[in-house]
Amino acid sequence: MNLSPIPPRANRPINLAAILWRVHQTRRRTSRKEENSIRARRSLAGRAGLGSASGGKSRKTRSYHLSAASSRVEQLTSRLNCPAKCCYTPAHMEHRDDQRFRARRPSLGAILLGLIPFTAACFSVPLWDRVYPMVVGLPFNFFWLILWLLLTPLCMWGAYRLEAGHASEPRHKDGGTL
């Protein structure tokens, strides 16, 4: 005789939303835990770093532990600092994605700057494909395109300034963007 108010597993209706919510909560909790532990480790390492001035045999062993701990901290924090927000995986677990290359997308500003020459030298062709007025002895269409050979580097220089700003941000420690 079954006294339990909960129906057997097979008959229970699946509440997808509840499952997802629970999964979400668990993930948040574990990630918080990770973060806290990292914060604790980091402060520990910091304190240990201050104290490492004491000499002798203990210093040697201590600094060994310290370097191990700090590299561990670095490992963990670098994953948490990941801009793609995919790194709440605990550090002891195999994280597949961090070994893969992913391209960094150019910024919107740089793309818009690149669209200017495209509009001027390609899409607007019916507007400037004419002989008159001749400018500096050239038919207008020749003049217009040669002008854009000079103006395109200006646009791209602007885009370069935008992108170079981004490029100075640290990439992932392996060089790939994550």
Added chain:
Amino acid sequence: MSASVVALAIISAIVAVGSFVGFRAGSHRKMDLEQWTVGGRGFGMLLVWLLMSGEIYTTFTFLGASGWAYSRGAPVLYILGHTCLAYVVSFYILPELWEAGRRYRLQTQADFFQVRYQNKYLTAFVALVGVIFIVPYLQLQITGLGIIVEVASFGVIHRTPAMVISFAIVAGFVFTSGIRGVAWVSVLKDFLLLFAAVFVGVAVPYIYFGGIGPMFVAIARAKPSHLVMPGATTDLGHAWYVSTVLLCAFGFYMWPQFFGATFAAKSGDTLRRNAVVMPLYTLTMPFMFFVGLAALLVLPGLANGDLSMLTIVRKTFPPWFLGVIGGAGALTAMVPAATQMLTAASLFSKNLCRPILAPGMTDRQVGKLAKITVLAITCAALCSTILNSTTLVGLLLMGYGGVAQFLPGVMLGLYSKRTTMPGVFAGLVTGVLIAVLLMLGKHDPIMGLNAGFIALCFNFAVTGLVSLLTYTGDSGFAPFVSSPALQSRDNQEAT
């Protein structure tokens, strides 16, 4: 001494100096496959610039651009539009491509497809398509060399033997020097070409019309329709211009040899800065147009427009000057031909033969096979040149229609994780099939649009659709060798 002997002697002297520079640059380095194909990845901005411009300013610029200005008129402006915009596209794609190249130690374009899609059949197909569509480009260079010798010898030497001799030299120099030799010959070639283009482009209109301005006034009076699209043609209008510029600007860096040049750079930033300044280098191109347009009024009725530049030089200047121009032209044919051979050979041996036919090959054997392939491909290109002939621009547009089909695989693959292997494979097959069918059936341009562009649109649609259907969440680059291991390998190779 007759005029043709003087001209030919100077051409051979320039070619000899060029080959010597190439042999020298490569002779004192130990050549493994990586040194041969991507120069050990240590090229700075100047060398990359020279290498890329060496591949961009080819016989096509030299003879083809003036030829089209002569025979077609304003549609030739597409060349200015697409080269300028191709650098804009390169600004966004190349640095990331270089980054991937460094991570995975890529050497060829097909290598990129291998690490992104991890399927050896797709890789082999990419290599095959790359090799097939490099052949028209090589053919263009061979035809150019033939034209130069034919005109310079006043028709005494036939085109075919001239092509065979010059290509033997190119193949020999690819054999020994690899990409570094090519970059150094580019230096010589670029100086000559810059000088030749600007000088002839200014002098010819000045001699016959009293300046570039008066020349355009004269053309506008005599043939007003020649200066606006569709020029002397009926089907190369504005829609054709837009579609061709888009196809070529985006297809430009899909040429397999440009991937090699990209990977040879020292850093991604080198490539970005390069992209900013490159359009300025295109400024020599209009001078070629001026020569062709001058020839339109001075020498009407040439059967082949591609002959216009050299013929007007021969008519205007003394034979030794024809020799200098011819020599510059010969080098502009040889340098890109060398890189194209190099690329096609490494694609064929490394990405097509090894994975499919002989998986047990060592790197050394692949290197050897690549050198043999250089010969085979040269012969193939020579044969197809002798058997059929189109205009130089026609040949290049055919190549673009083919290689641009790599675009979805590269661009979507680089920036979107949702692009899948079946999607890219299906798209590539569709695109190449449509392009080949339209071009072989002489339906280019079709409905006022470039045939390659239409194929590319279908390619994008199929890639997107199939990718959406087959996306499973695990589709991205292959895992790479992590940094410490990579560094130890670097150290090992350095010692």
